[in-house]
Amino acid sequence: MYSIVKSAVLRGVEGILIQVEADISPGMPSFEMVGFLASEVKEAKERVRIALKNSGILLPPRRITINFMPGDLRKSGSWFDLAVAAAILRAMNEIPEGILKRSLIFGEVGLNGEVLPVRGMLPAAVLARDHQIPLMFVPESNLQEASVLDGVVVIPVASVEDFIRICKSQNPEKSACRVRTTQKQAEYREDYSEIRGQRMVKRACEIAAAGMHNLLMIGPPGSGKTMAAKRLPTILPNMTKEEMLSLAQVYSVSGKFQVLQEDDVFQIQRPFQAPHHTITAQGMCGGGRYPVPGAVSLAHKGVLFLDEFPEFPRPVIELLRQPLEDKKIRIARLEGTYEYPCDFLLLAAMNPCRCGYYPDLKKCRCTPSSVRRYLSKISRPILDRIDMTVETKSIPASELFRQKPGESSEQIRRRVQAAHEIQRQRFLKKDYSFNSQIPSKDMECWCEVNAETQAYLEELSGRESFSARGYYKLLRTARTIADLEGSEKIQMCHATEASAFRMAKRKYWEGQDEL
Ligand SMILES: [Zn+2]
Structure with a gap:
């Protein structure tokens, strides 16, 4: 008998879809796990075997092979246990296929069959949503973080027995929970x-x-x-x-x-x-x-x-x-x-x-x-x-x-909030959100100053020998001060106030050419 279930690995906050295959064939009794696995993933073998036994499922005396795909991606972490158990249970025909096809499965299992919490269930939920996988099995204590996202049905499981019972039930989706x-x-x-x-x-x-x-x-x-x-x-x-x-x-x-x-x-x-x-x-x-x-x-x-x-x-x-x-x-x-x-x-x-x-x-x-x-x-x-x-x-x-x-x-806070709102509108189509992040190529577009202010800034940066970087920083700060006042253009008073917040640097780190 052969089966396949879906799970994922995490790289930072990004999830990558993987599949776990199980095959049970006649031959010398054995239990092999392959597919570029870190040592803790290989240990899943023992945990799963004992957890299944303590949940009333004895593994058949046959050749059991588990394979993780894709083979070139190294799998680490302990959250594959439940997926491995699910693949075996399916290959033994203990649970129906339909539910597994539309689910992502996560959870570490303890020897007593308990499903233990894991890290990263929210990025896993994002992955499920992005791949249009409608269901997700997660350890009971990870329910809250998995349900932050709309669009994925989350089924919490407390134990392997619990998992089997839900899979066998008429309408597994009924066991779904959402923490509002x-x-x-x-x-x-x-x-x-x-x-x-x-x-x-x-x-x-x-x-x-x-x-x-x-x-x-x-x-x-x-x-x-x-x-x-x-x-x-x-x-x-x-x-x-x-x-x-x-x-x-x-x-x-x-x-x-x-x-x-x-x-x-x-x-x-x-x-x-x-x-x-x-x-x-x-x-x-x-x-x-x-x-x-x-x-x-x-x-x-x-x-x-x-x-x-x-x-x-x-x-x-x-x-x-x-x-x-x-x-x-x-x-x-x-x-x-x-x-x-x-x-x-x-x-x-x-x-x-x-x-x-x-x-x-x-x-x-x-x-x-x-x-x-x-x-x-x-x-x-x-x-x-x-x-x-x-x-x-x-x-x-x-x-x-x-x-x-x-x-x-x-x-x-009310003034700060209003300034944030101005910036949100301003940078709606940009990949940055705040004045401090305006790249130099966009400075002219957002930091318009009038002639008088321009002259003041030029005089100041000449006198204080600003670097281009220092000049832009001053301008970005002035932009924020103008936003706090709700002024579209950067006025003289905004520029002078911004320059005051560069003086301490000048005073203490004199000799460094940028202010
Ligand atoms: Zn001192």
Whole structure:
């Protein structure tokens, strides 16, 4: 007897369809699995044999051969167990053929016949939809992530016995489940109104959020850098449906889907990842024997906050260059290349020197060379990828209490939301979504300035010897400031405000020719 069932392998967040064949022939009893398999896939043999026995199915004393197709694609992971069991059950004529023909099958099985959860069920569902495969069997605990997508009927199974019963039933689709999720705006305990003073810092955060500009905050300890950073999520608009799906796939392959969805409530706020500076390169950018996404991908469509930026190991900081540029990260493995999206806003905070008080020479105990060494931990190529820098200043407590509470996060978010909407309309037919991502070839089209502003920008870039890259960054920031005001053209005031967010870089990294 011969049978065939469908499953998939994952490369990053992309699924590739595979088929599992089973053949049972007369001959010396044996159980072989072939088809370019990683060792853990070969082990499925023992798990499946015992799981079937404990589910009341004894394998016949014959030659059993399992083949995975296509043969040139290396199969790794443990989620093929249920597909192998299904192929054998079909070849033994224990379950009907019809249901298998229209299904994708996933799940690891335990020796007692239990079907255990696996990673990546959302990308698997995307694959099913794209290949017009109407049904999907998934482990019971993966039901929520598999049902995010419309258009695929999801059948959760708790055990091999459960699977057999559903396949044999008159109408297997009746066992399908869908978790209806509601979306909820997060409630934050923090608010920007709690930050008194620091007008420039708050404004920088608003602009960064509005155009998804990378932002570096530099200033002494206790000047409110972390406080401002932690409040950034409170002014970020909700994700669009497309953004949500893209992010949910990353969390699904990380095995972290439950972070996004608690009970039946889907979190629609953008992610905020703040890894500690002891993070490894792998933790930051992803990797491992069985690759998983790193912090940059978990921050996809949201914010990656790196506090104490120079304290991160240099190789880890340098690794950020490629993801900042490409918005995706590739990890090469024997079986192929894994690709994870990582379109995030980089928010970094740092002291200007080791003691933290430079350039306040009354307080700073560092030598000039030590200050230079400290600042140079942030390399030129990384600085080049940061659109805005802002200085934070300590405010004496006496002065602090004289300041009135600032605008609330809610008020700021409304402006940011409106700017996002303008950009959504503007870039509708483009493969980028925010001002910070406008490629140089499209600059003229989107960043129109009047003659007076043009003259100012030319004078400024001559005086400060801007590189073309630096000039474009200034213009992109000015575009966002204009959008926050709802102005179609970039006006003089937008350009001057944008240039103010390049001054700190000039001050601390003088000698580097780009501002
Ligand atoms: Zn110092």
